[in-house]
Amino acid sequence: MDLHPVERGAGSLVAPEHPAWQALLRQCPSDSYHQPGYLHACSQAEEGELCIALAEAAGQRMGVPLLLRSLPDGQVGWDACSPYGYPSPLASTDDPTSWRALWEGLRGVLAEYGVIAAFFRLHPLLSTPACLEAAVGVGRLVAHGPTVFMPLEVSEDTLWSGIRSRFRSNINALKRAGWRYQADDWSLLPVFRAIYAETMTRTGAGAFYHFPAAYFEALRDGLGEGASLHAIFDPEGRPASAALFLRHQGIVQYHLGGTASTALAEAPAKLLFHEAALHFRAQGARVLHLGGGLGGREDSLFRFKAGFSKQSATFHSLRMIVDPGRYARLSGLAVSEAGALPSGEGFFPAYRAPGCIAPQQGSRP
Structure with a gap:
């Protein structure tokens, strides 16, 4: 996919160096996982073409790092997932109404570029209640479990x-x-x-x-x-x-x-x-974030990290089906089932599960 700064409708897919993303980084609280240097490192280790998905709505702007992956088995189109870590969406507002409009705007941008489904890793410390509550309106929000942090x-x-x-x-x-x-x-x-x-x-x-x-x-x-x-x-x-x-x-x-x-x-x-x-x-x-257990579980790794602090925050991910019809066909589901994402973590996108279309690995928490 040819990434460029030309606006399409209410958003675009651009490179991490794009001025609009740089402006959001200056305007919003962010983390190492949002920085171009980190994102380009991920692009050397993970499948997909790196981009920032930008959306505009209600006079505000949102951006989120994504890796675009060609659909398996030679199908035309894309799906998207966050790079490893917590590269959550950033927005120029924390107003709940604006967040709802921005999430919907983001889904529209992804649809315009032919993305079928998207998996987002949110940030235990930076993703606000307004962001999380609004995300429920566009996909399945999954709470994986607690992560440990040490106030410094x-x-x-x-x-x-x-x-x-x-x-x-x-x-x-x-x-x-x-x-x-x-x-x-x-x-x-x-x-x-x-x-x-x-x-x-x-x-x-x-x-x-x-x-x-x-x-x-x-x-x-x-x-x-x-x-x-x-x-x-x-x-x-x-x-x-x-x-x-x-x-x-x-x-x-x-x-x-x-x-x-x-x-x-x-x-x-x-x-x-x-x-x-x-x-x-x-x-x-201000804070040292140690993370959680494997897959968000409260396992021995989590218990070890919890030995350093009683402070914790929940890691969430969001599973968004952008095109229910194509998602259903690729996954072997009835169209009416495409929007009924499993209540648990499951495998997402379902069509990347081993044995479905091609034995390619799907998104990991």
Whole structure:
């Protein structure tokens, strides 16, 4: 699809560098996941053509990053999904009525460009009640589960007391034993990649999560100081745990990380998260968002993150059927069933489910 800044009706699909998107970034609270450097990195690791979908309604403007994907099995048309992370829609208003008009306007823009269905990842901290309530009118809003965040505009004592007591004991024991934290150092990239790859293999993560080297290099080059690598070394100087953090304005995101198998028993990630929180607090960040469990579940990963803070926010996604007739035909449904999205998470779009049209992976939470 040829992306260009020419307006069509009440909106357009443009590149992340387009002035209208840049204006929204200046006007609205945003995150690393909205920045062109991050989005271009995603385009190296995910299927689809990167764009910003812009819509105008009620005198306001909305924009949202999307990856446009050709329909499977050679069908004419597109579907769309958010890049990995929380690249939620941004709007120049938080008025509920305006949000409803903007969501409808966005659906109209996508329909004009031949998009059949769209999957949106919303933001646990930035997607407002007005945005969420209005989204219900254009699709199926799914609450995946809680994500953990650490407020950083507090005293060190308050930050420390918010950590689970057993975790505090573990952290103190690691410090006494000589485990060492190294902050914000891109020379750690080979260490990080080795530990991350080992962790993904050990946990049975899908192929999607085995990001290529070019992805990490693109994040470094595209986000500059907004992306940083941090690590913990054991008393013998061996790398034990590593993490990639993204920072934009006051929000820090724990993006990816892992722990070496040989260090699992000592749980060095506890020290890593605590030291990183202190590091970003000293830099003036407002919040460290640790995320949630796999697929939004309250699993062991979520419980580990919840050991650092009792504060949480819900991650939502939105499933929008833009063209019910074509969606029904592609999915083998009656047209009357196309709008009846499953109440749970399900597989969306349904026609990308294995065995439906082609064994291609659909959108992931």
